[in-house]
Amino acid sequence: MTQSTTQTKAKRRKMTIEDALRWAIRDELPKRRQDQPIKGPTPPSMHAMWRAGVFGGPIDNWSREPGMPLAMGDPHPDAITIEAHLQVLSETLKRAATGSAVCPLDLTAYPVQVALRGKASLDVMISTAIDATPAWIMTGAIRRPPEVCGGIEVEPVMSANGKITLWRTVHTPYGTGPDGKPWFTSHDEIASSKGDSRDTGLFCKLNYTRTGVEVLEEQLRYAYWHAALVYLVPALQFLTSVEVLPPKVPIAPWMEPEQEERAPLPNMRPARQVDLQNRRPAGRRAAPMRASPVRKIDPRDWAQPGERSA
Numbered sequence: 511m512t513q514s515t516t517q518t519k520a521k522r523r524k525m526t527i528e529d530a531l532r533w534a535i536r537d538e539l540p541k542r543r544q545d546q547p548i549k550g551p552t553p554p555s556m557h558a559m560w561r562a563g564v565f566g567g568p569i570d571n572w573s574r575e576p577g578m579p580l581a582m583g584d585p586h587p588d589a590i591t592i593e594a595h596l597q598v599l600s601e602t603l604k605r606a607a608t609g610s611a612v613c614p615l616d617l618t619a620y621p622v623q624v625a626l627r628g629k630a631s632l633d634v635m636i637s638t639a640i641d642a643t644p645a646w647i648m649t650g651a652i653r654r655p656p657e658v659c660g661g662i663e664v665e666p667v668m669s670a671n672g673k674i675t676l677w678r679t680v681h682t683p684y685g686t687g688p689d690g691k692p693w694f695t696s697h698d699e700i701a702s703s704k705g706d707s708r709d710t711g712l713f714c715k716l717n718y719t720r721t722g723v724e725v726l727e728e729q730l731r732y733a734y735w736h737a738a739l740v741y742l743v744p745a746l747q748f749l750t751s752v753e754v755l756p757p758k759v760p761i762a763p764w765m766e767p768e769q770e771e772r773a774p775l776p777n778m779r780p781a782r783q784v785d786l787q788n789r790r791p792a793g794r795r796a797a798p799m800r801a802s803p804v805r806k807i808d809p810r811d812w813a814q815p816g817e818r819s820a
Contacts, residue, residue, distance in 0.1 A: 522753040527739045530592065530746065530754050531651035538589035588749040595745050599738065600644035607641035615643075615737040621762050622729045626662070626722030635723075639730040646735045656731045658764050663720040676701045676712045729764060736761060 525533065605611035624632055646656050669675040678701040681694040701712055739757040746754040760766055 520751070522749070522751055524753045524755055526755045526758045527743050527746070528650065528655075528757055528759065530752055531596075531647065531739075531742075533752075534586075534589035534592040535648065535651045538585040539593060541583065541585045586751070588752050591749060592746060595742060596644075596647065599742065600647075603640050603643050603738075607637050609637075613640055615640075615734060615741055617733055617737055619761065620729075620733040620737070621765055622733050623726060623764075626726045628722055630723050630726075635727060635730055639727070639734045642731060643734045643738050646731065647738055650735060655759065656728070656735050658728045658732050659720070660764070661720070661725055662718065662722055664716040664718055667715040667717055674714050676714055678711050679713075725764075729762075732763070 599614075602611055602614060606613040627635065650656070666674045677698045679696050679698055681696045684693045684695045686692050736757060736759065739759075743754055743756055746752075
């Protein structure tokens with residue numbers, strides 16, 4: 511009888527890259543205790559009571575998230591591996607932001623609307639987004655990912671009385687040109703009289719509450735953060751206990767179609783038929799119980815056994 515020495519390989523649990531980063535950064539790495547006691551500039555001969563008062567009071571020497579007692583053990587080896595890859599990526603992105611290294615992230619698949627930048631420098635905006643990507647990886651793992659709030663937003667200019675101010679363009683004759691055609695100068699003035707429906711020259715001025723530069727900054731920030739998650743997926747395929755899956759967040763939420771509000775389905779159950787003639791009116795007492803049709807016993811004639819008459 512032979513005995514097999516082959517050991518079954520432990521099954522790895524599947525986690526998206528967002529869940530893997532959250533598990534490593536928030537749940538495992540805080541178990542590592544590297545707190546060192548704070549030493550003040552006091553001679554060693556000073557009493558401990560006076561040594562505690564050098565800083566003006568007690569100091570909480572905590573550099574980690576609370577709730578990780580010593581009994582929970584050390585961080586998982588896979589979490590330490592994830593931290594090492596994050597550190598290498600962060601250092602590479604920091605050098606790429608200054609131009610001393612090539613950015614390893616690929617943004618060819620991201621429909622970033624670079625035309626919204628206006629006169630702003632695209633290179634400066636890209637450099638700023640690359641420099642902030644490591645911080646957003648940590649923020650997305652602990653709290654929430656970068657948000658993309660939508661497109662450009664405008665609002666009409668309001669007057670002092672809280673109403674929309676209407677303007678009219680006034681054209682004034684200003685001589686004639688060399689070809690004999692009349693010249694005009696134009697300026698805008700507040701329309702004191704609104705005119706009627708034939709007055710098509712009225713307009714209101716707008717304030718941009720969200721400019722194109724702000725929209726592009728949000729899209730670049732989200733695109734580089736998402737590209738960093740995609741970059742980490744193949745690098746973390748050799749973990750022992752976790753199988754890292756691609757990110758579940760969309761690649762470009764600003765291009766996703768808005769979900770339409772669906773109307774509730776109609777009630778297909780048949781209507782309840784109510785007999786209005788025989789329905790008991792509200793506020794009246796119920797009718798007394800009728801005699802049993804089987805034994806012909808009237809409950810109103812019931813009495814105690816000792817009080818019954820023969």
